[in-house]
Amino acid sequence: MIINTYDDNVLSEAFGIDMSDVPGLGVGAGWGRVAPGAASDSHQHDETEFFVIVRGSGELVVDGRRHPAAPGTVVLFEPFESHVLENTGDTDLVFFTQYWRDAGRALTSALNPERKSFGDRPVFVFSTPPTPNGDLHLGHLSGPYLGADVFVRHQRMNGTRAWHLTGSDDYQSYVVAAAAADGVEPAEAAAHYSAEIARTLELMDIPLDQYTVTDTAPEYRTGLQDFFSRVVSSGRVTVTEADALFDAETGRYLYEVDVKGGCPGCGSGAGGNICEQCGEPNVVTDLTDPVSADSPAAPRTGRISRWSLPLHEFRATLDAHHRLGRVPARLRELTDRLFSRPSLDIPVSHPSAWGVPPAERDVDGQVIWVWPEMSYGFLYGIQALGARLGESWQAAAPEQDWKVVHFFGYDNSFYHAILYPTLYELAFPGWKPDIDYHVNEFYLLEGQKFSTSRRHAIWGKEILGPDTVDAVRYFLSRTRPEAERTNFQRAAYEATLENTLIGTWQNWLNDLGTRITKHYGGTAPDAGTWTPEHSAFLGRLGNRLDAVSASLGSEGFSLNEAAAELDGIVEDTVRFSRKEGLLAETPGWESEARTATALELAAARLLARVAAPIMPRFAGRLAAALSMPEPADWPRTVDLVAPGSDIHLAEAVFFVRTGTPAPASAEAPAPRLLDWLGGLVRTLLSLPDDQAVAGRSLTALGTGSLQAVTLQYQILDALDVDVTLEELLDAPDLTALAALVEERAEDAAVTELTGGERR
Numbered sequence: 001m002i003i004n005t006y007d008d009n010v011l012s013e014a015f016g017i018d019m020s021d022v023p024g025l026g027v028g029a030g031w032g033r034v035a036p037g038a039a040s041d042s043h044q045h046d047e048t049e050f051f052v053i054v055r056g057s058g059e060l061v062v063d064g065r066r067h068p069a070a071p072g073t074v075v076l077f078e079p080f081e082s083h084v085l086e087n088t089g090d091t092d093l094v095f096f097t098q099y100w101r102d103a104g105r106a107l108t109s110a111l112n113p114e115r116k117s118f119g120d121r122p123v124f125v126f127s128t129p130p131t132p133n134g135d136l137h138l139g140h141l142s143g144p145y146l147g148a149d150v151f152v153r154h155q156r157m158n159g160t161r162a163w164h165l166t167g168s169d170d171y172q173s174y175v176v177a178a179a180a181a182d183g184v185e186p187a188e189a190a191a192h193y194s195a196e197i198a199r200t201l202e203l204m205d206i207p208l209d210q211y212t213v214t215d216t217a218p219e220y221r222t223g224l225q226d227f228f229s230r231v232v233s234s235g236r237v238t239v240t241e242a243d244a245l246f247d248a249e250t251g252r253y254l255y256e257v258d259v260k261g262g263c264p265g266c267g268s269g270a271g272g273n274i275c276e277q278c279g280e281p282n283v284v285t286d287l288t289d290p291v292s293a294d295s296p297a298a299p300r301t302g303r304i305s306r307w308s309l310p311l312h313e314f315r316a317t318l319d320a321h322h323r324l325g326r327v328p329a330r331l332r333e334l335t336d337r338l339f340s341r342p343s344l345d346i347p348v349s350h351p352s353a354w355g356v357p358p359a360e361r362d363v364d365g366q367v368i369w370v371w372p373e374m375s376y377g378f379l380y381g382i383q384a385l386g387a388r389l390g391e392s393w394q395a396a397a398p399e400q401d402w403k404v405v406h407f408f409g410y411d412n413s414f415y416h417a418i419l420y421p422t423l424y425e426l427a428f429p430g431w432k433p434d435i436d437y438h439v440n441e442f443y444l445l446e447g448q449k450f451s452t453s454r455r456h457a458i459w460g461k462e463i464l465g466p467d468t469v470d471a472v473r474y475f476l477s478r479t480r481p482e483a484e485r486t487n488f489q490r491a492a493y494e495a496t497l498e499n500t501l502i503g504t505w506q507n508w509l510n511d512l513g514t515r516i517t518k519h520y521g522g523t524a525p526d527a528g529t530w531t532p533e534h535s536a537f538l539g540r541l542g543n544r545l546d547a548v549s550a551s552l553g554s555e556g557f558s559l560n561e562a563a564a565e566l567d568g569i570v571e572d573t574v575r576f577s578r579k580e581g582l583l584a585e586t587p588g589w590e591s592e593a594r595t596a597t598a599l600e601l602a603a604a605r606l607l608a609r610v611a612a613p614i615m616p617r618f619a620g621r622l623a624a625a626l627s628m629p630e631p632a633d634w635p636r637t638v639d640l641v642a643p644g645s646d647i648h649l650a651e652a653v654f655f656v657r658t659g660t661p662a663p664a665s666a667e668a669p670a671p672r673l674l675d676w677l678g679g680l681v682r683t684l685l686s687l688p689d690d691q692a693v694a695g696r697s698l699t700a701l702g703t704g705s706l707q708a709v710t711l712q713y714q715i716l717d718a719l720d721v722d723v724t725l726e727e728l729l730d731a732p733d734l735t736a737l738a739a740l741v742e743e744r745a746e747d748a749a750v751t752e753l754t755g756g757e758r759r
Contacts, residue, residue, distance in 0.1 A: 006031045006054070006094060016041035017085070027100040032085075034058065034093040039086040042324045046106045049099035050076040051085070056093030059086045064121055064403060064434050069093070078115060079106040082324070113158070113549065121403045122391075123162040124382050125152050128408040128416075129169040129212070129374065132193035133178035136200045137457030138488055139450030142476040143440040144407035149206040150477070150559060151405065151438070153613035154552040157634040165381040167212030168194035171355040171370045173256040177293075186354045190215055200460035205469050205616055210385040212377060220380055223395055225359040227376040228368050230396075230427040232307070232360060237348060237426065239362045240308035243285045248297035253351040254284060259299065261287030265337075273371075276411040276442075279334050281346065305363050307349040314422045315339045321421040326436035326555065330410065331417045338418065346419070348372045375420040378404070398428055404435045405554075413439055438557055441481035445488050458488070467656040470615040471497050474566075477559035477614050494658070499732055501655040503700035505570050508577065509622070511704060512600050513649025515584070520597070522650075524626075526643035527598040528591030537576050537599055541606055541638045544569045548610045549634070559614065566611050573603040578725055581706060601626065601641040604649070609635045618654050625652045670694070671738035672754050673745070678734060680714055694735045698728055718753060719745040 004022045011018035011033055017040045022029040028047070034040060034056070042061070051060075053073040060067045060075055061084040067075070069085065077083050079102075087093040109115055127144035130136060136145070148164050155162040170190040179189035194213055201208065214220055231237050245254040252258065256272045263270035264286040266278035274281055284290070285301060292299045318335055338344060348369050349358060355367025379395035382402070386393030393399070406416050417437050424433050442449055450457050463472055475493050479486050516522060544565055551562035580596035583589045605626055612619035612631040620630045627645040641647075678693045684707055687693070693701060698708065708728050715721055721744045723737075731737035742750055 006096075008033070015043060022096075025098065027098050029096070029098045032095050032097060034085055034087040034095075036087050036090050036092070040084055041320065042082050042084045044080050044082040045099075046079045047099040047101050048076065048079055048105055049083075049097060050074060052096045054094050054096060056087060056091050057089040058093045059088055060084070061086065063115070063119075064401065065119060066401070069095075078112075079109040081109070081115060111546070111550070113553070117158060118155070118160050118162075118403050118554070120161070121401050122393075123155060123160055123403045123405060124378075124385075125155075125162055125164050125405040126378055126381070126407065127164065127166045128406075128412055129167040129214075129377065130197050131172045131174050132168045132170060132190045132197060133172065133174045134193055135196045136460045137445075137450050138460065138463070138472075138476065139443040139445065139457065141200075141204055141460055142443050142480040142488075143409050145201060145204065145206055146473060146476055146480070147438055147440065147557075147559060148405075148407040149204075150552065150562075150613045151407070151554075151557060153616070154634065155554075157612065157632065163209035163385055164207070165210040165212075165378070165385060166208060167210070167214060167217075167377060167381060168197065169370065169374065169377075170194070170213065170215035171367070171373060173258065173352065173354070173370070176352075176354050177257045187215055200464070203460060203464040203469065205473070210381045212381045212384060214373075214377060217380065217384070220377075221356050223380055223383075224356050224368060224373055224376050226396065227379070227427055228358050228372075229360065231348075231372075231423055232358070234426040234429075236313070237307055237309050239305050240345065241303055241305045242283075242308065242345065242347070243301050244304040244306075245284050245287075245290060245292075245299040246302050247292040247294040248300050249295040252292075252294055253304070254290075254292055254294075254299055255350050258293045259284055259287065259290050260293075261290035264288065274411065274414065278337075279410055279413045280338060281344075281414050283345070283347065304351070306347040306366065307358065307363070309346045309348050309419075309422070310343070311346050311419070311422060312339065312341065312344040314425070317422060317425050318418060321425075321433070321435075322417075324432065325434050326438075327417065328437060328439055330439060331413055331437055334413055335418055338414070371415045372419065372423055374415065375423045378420075398424075398431045398433065400431065400434075402434070404433060405438065406435060407438045407440075410439050410441050436554065441483070441485045443479075443481050443488055444485060446490075447487060458490070466617070468658060470618040471501055471655055474501065474563055474615055477563035478567075480559055482558055482560050495732070497655060498657065498700065499697055500567065502657065503697050504574060506652075506654050507699050507702065508570060508574050509604060509625075509649045509652060509654065511702070512577070512597075512604065513625070513647055513652065516597065516601075516647045517650050519584075519593075522647055524601050524641040524643055524645040524647055525594040525597055527640060528594040530595050531592055533576075533579070534592075534595050534599060537572070538602070538638060540572055541569065541599075541603055544572065545606060545610065545635060545638060552613060563614060566607065566614065569603055569607050569610070573600055574729075575726070576600070576603075578708070578729070581704065582709070584706075598640050598643075601647070602638055605641050606635065606638050609633075621652065621654055625649050670735060671742045672750055673742045674735055674738040676754055677715075677738045677741065680711060681734065684711055684714075695733050697731060697733050698737070699730075701734075703729065715741055719749050721745050 002024050010020045018033040020031045053069050053071055055071055058069045060069045063081050125148050127148040130140060152162045152164045175186050175190050179186040182189055198211060245259060247254060254272060259272040263275035263278060264282055265275060265280035268275060268277035270282060272284045290299050322332055349366040350369050351365050352367045355370060357367050379398060382393050383395040408416050421433060424431060445456060448456060475496050548562050548565040550556050551558050551565055577600055584593050608619050608622040609631040623630055625648045626641055674694060681693055682689060682691055685701060708725050712723060712725060712728060715723055721741050723741060
């Protein structure tokens with residue numbers, strides 16, 4: 001027998017409260033005490049755990065949802081559920097806990113969509129407000145804006161109350177520079193580019209629930225001043241005199257776009273106040289070899305008083321905040337790097353005529369720095385959205401059940417994940433903001449960074465239209481820089497459009513429609529007899545559904561992975577179709593053939609539904625071609641298309657070519673077998689003799705499974721070369737296929753067949 005009683009004297013600090021162990025029970029166990037007004041640290045783990053409240057009163061916060069806790073309350077936490085125990089009473093809150101590992105239960109919890117849902121909480125998804133100093137290019141669109149849009153669409157399909165908010169970050173110093181270059185006032189430049197940005201987002205099929213134009217938004221200025229006053233009233237932000245840089249000739253105060261130099265952290269080239277390479281802030285005076293944008297003379301150092309935040313004093317605040325929501329390791333590593341510095345005093349006001357001055361008049365001629373301003377802008381956006389929805393959300397009184405999700409580029413990491421939570425702590429000390437962070441790296445264009453100022457970009461309006469938007473969204477999803485920098489190449493985009501979206505996706509869907517018209521009168525057949533291959537394929541589709549669901553979920557969100565899974569659905573189905581097509585017209589196997597066709601339709605139905613967040617127009621057109629309503633709910637199972645449904649896939653156009661395949665390089669002569677192979681393909685597919693085939697794949701030319709088998713035997717018979725069906729149909733074009741066959745063939749056989757010289 002084991003008897004253990006609660007004892008104040010054996011408690012020690014753990015998880016932010018007092019705990020003790022109870023040994024010998026076969027599982028982890030212990031007593032805990034939460035003092036009045038205190039709370040345990042938010043944490044989650046792979047163990048299953050339960051609490052029994054034995055004394056006192058408080059609240060349990062489980063994955064952001066609050067529940068009362070009183071003597072007699074028993075609560076079980078599933079693995080990975082974040083939990084906090086708060087003491088809201090005036091006496092100690094005492095509880096007993098037990099915890100144990102169950103690998104099966106942990107895996108079930110990790111995959112459980114209900115655990116990962118936000119429930120009834122309002123979810124505010126922010127993409128970083130763009131600077132209105134130019135239009136949006138593909139580098140912008142691939143990052144925060146596409147990410148936030150897909151995230152919101154997926155959450156809504158799962159029943160979440162989610163909204164996409166952003167705006168125009170008007171008071172950036174970069175707007176002043178753009179206005180000077182355009183010969184207009186900053187307000188005019190901001191208004192012009194803000195409108196252009198909003199139009200480009202529309203072209204990208206990114207609808208916004210709130211778009212805040214900060215220079216003209218009603219009551220924005222007074223609300224910002226009130227927020228800043230709250231921060232000042234904390235006593236932690238004060239007017240501090242420190243060194244600053246000034247242009248040696250004009251005497252102008254230098255910060256942000258006005259100055260550049262070497263980053264004091266990593267040594268890379270950096271702009272004023274932030275290094276885009278390592279993500280660390282600077283205070284301008286610590287730049288090495290600074291250069292002014294005004295004149296070639298070395299800037300001079302002078303003293304100036306500004307509102308300043310001693311950020312180095314808030315390590316504990318940031319550690320607690322980063323344990324509450326989704327914070328990628330990249331951001332936690334940046335935080336650790338910054339707090340290794342002995343001090344980090346961040347100016348939060350700067351001399352400027354463009355911006356909003358503080359209500360406090362301790363310093364003249366200064367405005368609230370636009371980056372701290374943005375932390376208020378997010379709250380203002382929630383309030384403005386709420387006013388239209390009939391909700392009582394207030395920027396000056398943020399609510400604990402709000403779930404905030406940020407999408408931004410790594411160069412904005414310091415502001416979003418470090419500076420803003422600190423400012424919220426100062427302005428609203430009772431609010432513990434629950435924020436998830438999704439960060440992307442730089443997207444390069446042909447090997448160089450996209451640049452608005454240098455006009456090195458592919459602008460959204462250059463490439464976006466009703467016929468291209470889904471292809472662009474797919475390609476950006478597949479290649480966006482999530483974990484590392486990636487490179488946009490126009491040729492790669494065109495090749496993906498030609499070979500993947502048209503040559504594989506659309507060709508499969510058109511071919512499926514043609515077969516259904518031929519064999520079933522244009523309506524969906526019911527499944528007949530099932531073979532082991534059929535049930536295995538259904539299971540594979542189920543695995544794809546699970547994988548794409550995880551890729552778009554709040555915890556493991558990745559457009560790279562989600563787009564790859566969409567492609568995987570198509571590739572799996574094309575392979576399945578090739579194999580099953582061998583018996584499509586064989587007498588005696590009609591029932592099995594119906595099942596195979598019904599499963600292909602099930603794959604198309606699944607594709608329409610899971611592609612909706614990434615490719616909404618394609619999903620809608622595909623659903624219509626299957627006589628389905630536009631996808632609105634996220635699927636939980638793989639379902640067959642209702643038998644008898646009209647199928648309109650044969651002539652459907654989902655993607656449109658925008659370019660021409662590049663000609664073969666002059667340095668690489670065409671394979672000797674190209675003309676012979678091209679002749680075989682034209683005869684096999686009944687194509688005109690002058691039909692260009694060298695730059696097209698067999699799939700793009702409309703080759704079906706039986707035709708591919710015929711070509712396979714013709715090659716084997718003529719050259720004794722065995723080429724698999726996958727190699728035939730997956731070759732990027734006929735030129736590449738001819739080169740493959742020629743590489744495997746005997747030189748004498750090639751010479752005899754083509755009448756050419758030996759190599």
